[in-house]
Amino acid sequence: MSRYNFKETEAKWQAIWEDRKLFAVGERADKPKYYVLEMFPYPSGRIHMGHVRNYTLGDVVARYKRARGFNVLHPMGWDAFGLPAENAAIDNKIHPARWTKDNIATMRRQLKAMGLSYDWSREIATCDPEYYRHEQKMFLDFLKAGLVYRKESWVNWDPVENTVLANEQVIDGKGWRSGVVVEKRLLAQWFLKITAFTEELLRDLKTLERWPDRVRLMQEKWIGRSEGAYILFDIEDASKDEGERLEVYSTRPDTIFGATFAAIAANHPLAQKLAGKDSRLGDFIATCNRSGTSEAAIELAEKVGYETGVRIRHPFVNGKTMPLYVANFVLMEYGTGAIFGCPAHDQRDLEFARKYGIDVIPVVAPKNADAEAFAIGAEAYTDDGVLINSDFLDGLVVEDAKKAVVKRLEAAGAGRKGVNYRLRDWGVSRQRYWGCPIPVIHCAACGVVPVPERDLPVVLPDDVTLDKPGNPLERHPTWKNVPCPTCGNKARRETDTFDTFVESSWYFARFCSPDADTAFDRRSADYWLPVDQYIGGIEHAVLHLLYSRFFTRALRQCGYLGIKEPFAGLLTQGMVCHETYRDDEGRWLFPEQVERAADGTVVAKAGGKPVTIGRSEKMSKSRKNVVDPEAIINAYGADTARLFMLSDSPPDRDLDWTDAGIEGAWRYLNRLWRMVNEPKTPLAPVGAATPKSLGAGSEAAVRAVHKTVAGVSDDLDRFHFNKAIARIRELTNQLDGLDSKNPGAGRALRFGLETVVRLFGPMMPHLTEDLWHSLGHETFLANEPWPVADAAQLVEQNVTVAVQVNGKLRGTLDLPKDSDRETAETAALALGNVVAAIGGKPVRKVIVVPNRIINVVV
């Protein structure tokens, strides 16, 4: 029996497509444009299965839209700056530029072996000065537009390595290389003013109709708009510092009469000031600063506080004062860095109060509760209710009480209504080498001076040493020494580089005109943008996508482009998982290190000892549950890998990689290949007219083909690739069973097979291109239009209707489509099983859903 030679076939068509420049595109007026983009990869070394999945999904969309008549832009590039290159430099003594370049070469070769329909002439790498010089220009334009500023901000500091650590380099509060406890430290850093667009970023989420709801919801929560009040508390005995007041933000100003303490962040200016007179407070603040800078680390830490001895006055109760604490769970970045605590109606405040013996005064009671008897136990009461113990607020519901409090506060000059956001400005400074230099110069006389545009790009120096801790740019003997562009005196270059999220915030626009002298040609950008379909991992749901949305608005403000939203459609794909293996000593094993023994158990290839199989988890190097895409492509071909990736799970869910699954996909490819190359029924000649009369079997097959075309088109429009494949497989099963004696079988089979080949084109481009030619065609399948179903062939004459008695299925009926109520009801009540189930009881009601179901209620 013949087998499909994927190696030869895939290489052949890849060469021909490339040679004919089939996927190179330009702007054109005669077709609608469609821009499909997959998140570009970080060049970490070799492609992994997550890439294969991501790029397969994108390629199906690109090829499908091309067939549907769109002028499709489908580019690829490299997110080439980042921390791993520096780690590799330290570990392997290889220059980050060299390492990155080698990795790109490897990964480009691997991607090309997948047969992806990219316009490779548009390839970009963000570490190329031709790319990042435009980013430096953007930064200067943002600076002019007031969208950039400098301020002090906290970083993770490793006191042994004398260097700043990324959150991922802090493990259990310790530096990953040094193992010593990490401290927080203040550093002057550059910030992009994303908060200038907060309301817009929030409001415009509604316009992103083709984004998953969960991503929009996550962004909404991330921006975190809340309404409340800013309240000023007088500080007792603040005689030396007249007029000093503590400002807090609260979303529950209605609970002000339940306030029994106040707390400020460890790095609140008042805490710093008080620490000057209280060394134990200083120690406490130092302890707080020993936890990491990540919100998770802060929130997960045990909640502790320090009573300062300072007391603050209640704004409405004369003579009432409350203790002021410094607490590790109050964040300086949120609100004013200060809160008032109302333990009765906030769970965290309640736990804090119980721990430090602070009073708990209920001020909101459930509507029908007995106010006298209402007490707080272990749970704070956070629902709506009626105000009690609250002077002028008593009897009001929460909403009205909030308004009443704000009114009084404003009248007393002790506060105001206010809106607050969780969103903070974007800190873009990184104390690292392998990133885009920030184009400013520090002059002792002139201050911060932007690098003049004629001096761009500020290029990274090549001659750096990465074997010592700290930023190599800082240590470089000459690079940072420059004359001040304004006064000409000796000055110092900024040695911080950009967060790599900056590069990925505008790369989609660079692809529109990758060789332009400016960041991008405005006309090209106007033609191609926004991206019609963006595809990538859910892990980018907030940061990358929000930063890109911000950047697009900032670029618009600076006149670069005219759109607000960069990505009109978004598809977030799930992870690729694999089961895990451990040997008898608990060490992880790669899948290729284990095998199934004769008795069915799984053992290690080396030594034959039994292996414990763990559940399927995200593929990761640390657990060794990875399968190398290149090995799969060498063993089965790209089309098999693509088919399996698409057929086994819907794109937004996790996918389990299994050997059995890939084997099954491979068998199917061969089956299809044989159906075309060794047909059981001789195929009608190419282009032959359809005979006047076909046998019943052939006619049914033709109808099935039309139904499949309609179904698959609909599935692909909704990204239900797994369902589309199931449908086509059903059709091939039917075509395989077509009796060759049936009149018109050869014609029906040709029509069926040609359609199957065309429908599978976007998913398995090499095999189908080859079969298309085997079927006698000389055009490129990749250039063929998408098949269209004949609407007349889709109409069913009869439908199967389910018949239930009291909601339980008792039989089915074959009825003409759109039968009227009476016909359906009469037929249903005549069914033997239905009569038996009714058992002579009176029929109360008969529900008829046309063409669907009949339910008899007795």
Add this chain to the structure above:
RNA sequence: GCGGGCGUGGCGGAAUUGGUAUACGCAGCGGACUUAAAAUCCGCUCCCUUCAUGGGUUGAGGGUUCGAGUCCCUCCGCCCGCACCA
């Protein structure tokens, strides 16, 4: 800790969005072909009970409805994000 999501046979999943649960595939079992194996082809396969009829089942429990995998509430488990990984 906070925010978001997911949960359907031995496994991946389907279910026209409130109307016949388990399509399609994987694995398994039986058969055909073969000296034999591989490959291929045919058949069976959610669970319990039965000659048959029947009954049960969508992580667990409750609710709404003529009817719930789908909507609501409570709980359990797993996953993603938390601003210096990308």
